[in-house]
Amino acid sequence: MKRPVRREEHVRQMLDGPHPQVPADLAERATERGGRLLRRHRAARALALTVLSLAVAAFMVWAVVTQPWQVAPAETTPPLEGW
Template identity: 65%
Template sequence: MSRGSSREDEVRRMLDGPHPQVPTDLAQQAAERGGRLLRRRRFTRWPVMLMAFAAVVAFTVWAVAAEPWQLPPAETTPPLDGW
C-alpha cells in the first residue's frame, strides 16, 4: 500500500466519523470579533499616522531653516602662490 492511499484512507475515516457540534451563535461571535479587530486597528492607525505627519512637518521645518542643500561658506581662503 502506498503512502498516499493510507493518508486518503485516514482522511476518509475522519470524515465518516461524528462531526463536532457548531455553536449556534458562531456567526455573531465572528462578526463581533471582526468589529473589535477593525476598531483596534483603526485606533492604532491614527497615532501612527499622526506621528508620521509630525515627522514630515519637523523635517520640512528643519530643511527650510538649515538649508542643507547649500554648501557651507569657506572659512579660509586658498593660498595664493605664484603672485
C-alpha cells in the same frame, strides 16, 4: 503506494464520523472579534499616518531653518600674500 492510500482512507474515516456541535453564538462572537480587529487595524493605521506626517513636518521645519542645500560661509579669509 500504500502511504497515500492510507491517508485517503484516514480522511474518509474522519469525514464519515460524527461532526462536532457548533456553538449557537459562534457567528456573533466571530462578528465581534472581527469588528475589534478592524478597529485595532484602523487605529494603528491612523497612528502610523499621524507619526509619519509629524516626522515629515519636523523634517520640513528643520530644512527651512538650517537650509542644508546652501554652501556654508567661510569662517576664515584666505591669506593675502604678495601684496
